[in-house]
Amino acid sequence: MNAVLALAPRLRRAGGRDDRLTTALAVAAFTVTTALTLSVIGGLLGFIGRSDHPVGAYQEELAQSYVIFAWVAVVLLIVPLLTLGGSAARLGVSRRDARLATLRLLGVTPREVVVLTVLETAWQGLLGALIGSVGYLALLPVWSRVPFMGSPLSMGELWVGPWVLLLTILVVPVLAAISGMVSLRRVVVSPLGVARRQTPPGLRAVRAVIAVAAMGSFMVATLISGLPLVALAIVLLGTLALGFAAMNLIGPWALGLVGRLQAKMARTPAQLLAARRLVDDPRAAWRVVGGLGLAGFVAGALAVVPLLASSGGDQEMVSGDPTSTATFSGDLMRGAMLTLVIAFLVAAAAAGIGQAATVLDRRREYALQVLAGTPVELLDRVRRREILVPMLLVGVGSAAAALVMMSPVFGFAGLSDPSGLILLFGCLTGGCLLVLGVTETSRPLLRSVLAETQVRPD
Structure with missing residues (x-):
């Protein structure tokens, strides 16, 4: 396992300029996901705060309605944001599958292949989460200019707090690693098929039924x-x-x-x-x-x-x-x-x-x-x-x-x-x-x- 850990950074460098570009794209996707997700959560917490501590008759009577509409907005936005984060972990998947399939054919175990993928996607997610957190802080002055209930939400109301920020920085790499592991099924099950570039099985109509x-x-x-x-x-x-x-x-x-x-x-x-x-x-x-x-x-x-x-x-x-x-x-x-x-x-x-x-x-x-x-x-x-x-x-x-x-x-x-x-x-x-x-x-x-x-x- 130590040899596999030592191999991980060398595999990234061996990919050349294309892999560096793919890594930059993945980090950018995680950055956008983190910054906007924290912004959406901050807006929800701001409306909840006004509902719990209303100021004036307007907020006393209607603040709860704003919370419900904010939850609807969170539901409508969190799915695209999570989808973007999941797609980021799969960027460059065909090139990564080819490299890992070659390693499998050379004797690397499925467990070691999973470890390599987790390391590659998790550090991208971590870097994107850190940059995205900074982006969220930079966006606070922008969101605080949008008026609601007669006055804009202040930056203090939109602040998610240190614990939510820390949790986000920890969760994003975990989600990235899970998404990367899901994409490994072809490599682990049939590395020869990946190396020969065989077309994967088609999608089944049961997807439509479930949807x-x-x-x-x-x-x-x-x-x-x-x-x-x-x-x-x-x-x-x-x-x-x-x-x-x-x-x-x-x-x-x-x-x-x-x-x-x-x-x-x-x-x-x-x-x-x-x-x-x-x-x-x-x-x-x-x-x-x-x-x-x-x-x-x-x-x-x-x-x-x-x-x-x-x-x-x-x-x-x-x-x-x-x-x-x-x-x-x-x-x-x-x-x-x-x-x-x-x-x-x-x-x-x-x-x-x-x-x-x-x-x-x-x-x-x-x-x-x-x-x-x-x-x-x-x-x-x-x-x-x-x-x-x-x-x-x-x-x-x-x-x-x-x-x-x-x-x-x-x-x-x-x-x-x-x-x-x-x-x-x-x-x-x-x-x-x-x-x-x-x-x-x-x-x-x-x-x-x-x-x-x-x-x-x-």
């Missing part, structure tokens, strides 16, 4: 009556989180299905290559566009907010305060837009990091295609096409899934309000353009990879 059942659990939970308000809120938030997380199950399966349909209808080389890549590894495509899918779900779930914000009319929500309704409506819209902005920023970060890592993972494949005479422009079109089609499918499909999940609560009233439709359409359009623009930043990286046609025995 539909998870989403349906929220719709069933909305029919429950007779429970105390707190218990009902816990059940609804739990089933909402379960259905939301199920998007990660059905997403890769749906992309693989679309890839097979595209392959059958392909009329150009770019269409065929993009479809075959989607079929070969739908999980990799989901790591790029999955963040947009989750953000689209958030947009669909919040499409009813304009209707809720305008439903109060001119009546006073707090007795003796004629401005209470306007304050509450403004805070509701402000919170919804802030949630959407964070969700789409996470989606853009996931897309850019995932696309860059995909380009690095396919270095050997690109080199072989160039040596076989494939034009560079064709490969660039394929890269763009394998993002564009899944992006549109995932963005629209996830928003539609959210509307169906929320229909037992609000019906389709949100769709009857033009402002709700405008919000949903604008968010999806802006999110797609943002993700597409971020993925285009990997074009120079692809050009540099294609400039080097030497095939490395990874």
Whole structure:
């Protein structure tokens, strides 16, 4: 085991510039995850603090409602953030699998392979958690300028405390290590298959069944009556989180299905290559566009907010305060837009990091295609096409899934309000353009990879 521990840093150095770039991308993903997760938790704690110690009639009567809405925002944001963190641990997975599979074939035991992976992913998570904690502190002045309940939350209210900060720094490397270990199943079970680059088994349709059942659990939970308000809120938030997380199950399966349909209808080389890549590894495509899918779900779930914000009319929500309704409506819209902005920023970060890592993972494949005479422009079109089609499918499909999940609560009233439709359409359009623009930043990286046609025995 001591020899394995000594081997770990040498393996990182042996990967060269590509592995250094992949490591930097993973650390960046963990940094974004940590900074935004702490910010979201800080906002929740700030509203809880105002609920426990209200100042004025407005906070006494409505602070508890703000806590409930804050919990909804946490549920809608924590899943994309955890997904980004899990994807970070899998960056460069094909190159890492190839190295570890070679070690397995040379006699390294499965336990030692697991130790190597845990060391590699855990230190990336630790470094990202430390930098992300600093980023959270740097963002506190920004969040403290956003007004709620008539006055912004102070930095003291948004401060999560030293224990939460320490716990986050400890938990992020553990989650990174677990995600890295999950990705090792192919190496441990069949190192020869990895070394020979055999295509992994396809995703099963049971994923769709489980995902539909998870989403349906929220719709069933909305029919429950007779429970105390707190218990009902816990059940609804739990089933909402379960259905939301199920998007990660059905997403890769749906992309693989679309890839097979595209392959059958392909009329150009770019269409065929993009479809075959989607079929070969739908999980990799989901790591790029999955963040947009989750953000689209958030947009669909919040499409009813304009209707809720305008439903109060001119009546006073707090007795003796004629401005209470306007304050509450403004805070509701402000919170919804802030949630959407964070969700789409996470989606853009996931897309850019995932696309860059995909380009690095396919270095050997690109080199072989160039040596076989494939034009560079064709490969660039394929890269763009394998993002564009899944992006549109995932963005629209996830928003539609959210509307169906929320229909037992609000019906389709949100769709009857033009402002709700405008919000949903604008968010999806802006999110797609943002993700597409971020993925285009990997074009120079692809050009540099294609400039080097030497095939490395990874």
